[in-house]
Amino acid sequence: MAIKVLFVCLGNICxxxxxxxxxxxxxxxxxxxxxxxxxxxxxxxxxxxxxPDQRSQAAALSRQYDLSSLRARQVCKADFQTFDYILAMDECNLADLQAMRTHQAKCELGLFLTYAKHTARREVPDPYYGGEQGFDEVLDLVEDAAEGLLHHICAHHGLGNGAAL
Structure with missing residues (x-):
C-alpha cells in the first residue's frame, strides 16, 4: 500500500x-x-x-516544476484517515489541523520544514502579499524539506534502500 503525503497551507494556492x-x-x-x-x-x-497562484506557477516552472494541473481544495476530516503524513507550512495551519484531528487519526502531523536540512526556519512564509522574491524563497525552503522528507520516508518505510535521491 502506498505511503500518502498531504501538504497544507491556508488557501492551497501558493x-x-x-x-x-x-x-x-x-x-x-x-x-x-x-x-x-x-x-x-x-x-x-x-x-x-x-x-495555484500565477506567481507560484511561474516560479515553479522556472525550476521545471509544473503546477498547472493542481486545483485548490480544503482539508477535510477524512484526510486524517487517508494520509500517513499531513505536513503544515506554518504553526497557524498546524494548530488548525490539530484542532480538526480526531483520536482515530493515523497520520503523522507536523511542520514540513522539520525535514529541511539547510535551514533553521520552522515555517514556510506565505509569499501571497509580497514580491516575486518570496516565491523563490518558498521554492528554496520547499526543495530542501522535500528532499529531507523523501529520505525520511524511504528510510522509515524501506523504500529505495533508504536513499532514493
Whole structure:
C-alpha cells in the first residue's frame, strides 16, 4: 500500500501546491510515484477549485516544476484517515489541523520544514502579499524539506534502500 503525503497551507494556492509539485517531481525522478502519493490542501475555503497562484506557477516552472494541473481544495476530516503524513507550512495551519484531528487519526502531523536540512526556519512564509522574491524563497525552503522528507520516508518505510535521491 502506498505511503500518502498531504501538504497544507491556508488557501492551497501558493505554498502547499508548490510543495506538492516539488515532491511529485522528486518521486517521479526517483521512480517512487507508485510507492508514495502526494496531494495538497488548504485549511481555508476561499480558493476551492482554483489553480495555484500565477506567481507560484511561474516560479515553479522556472525550476521545471509544473503546477498547472493542481486545483485548490480544503482539508477535510477524512484526510486524517487517508494520509500517513499531513505536513503544515506554518504553526497557524498546524494548530488548525490539530484542532480538526480526531483520536482515530493515523497520520503523522507536523511542520514540513522539520525535514529541511539547510535551514533553521520552522515555517514556510506565505509569499501571497509580497514580491516575486518570496516565491523563490518558498521554492528554496520547499526543495530542501522535500528532499529531507523523501529520505525520511524511504528510510522509515524501506523504500529505495533508504536513499532514493
Amino acid at each position: 505554498r502547499s501546491p508548490t510543495a506538492h509539485g516539488v515532491f511529485q517531481k522528486l518521486l517521479n525522478d526517483a521512480g517512487l510515484h507508485d510507492e508514495i502519493q502526494v496531494d495538497s490542501a488548504g485549511t481555508g475555503d476561499w480558493h476551492i477549485g482554483r489553480s
